[in-house]
Amino acid sequence: MLKQVEATLYDEAAFVPLHWQDPSWAAKSNVEIGPIINGMNFPYFGDLVVK
Helix, strand or coil: CHHHHHHHHHHCCCCCCCCCCCCCCCCCCCEECHHHECCCCCECHHHCEEC
């Protein structure tokens, strides 16, 4: 019974980040990086446009 309780606690443990640093993204003038940044400030490189 205790093994089952410990397994449940292990499987359902919550991840609580203590620090989340939003990176600053910069690009050259010929790279359209604005449209690919989402709410978490992570880029979607699949939509990146380079002129």
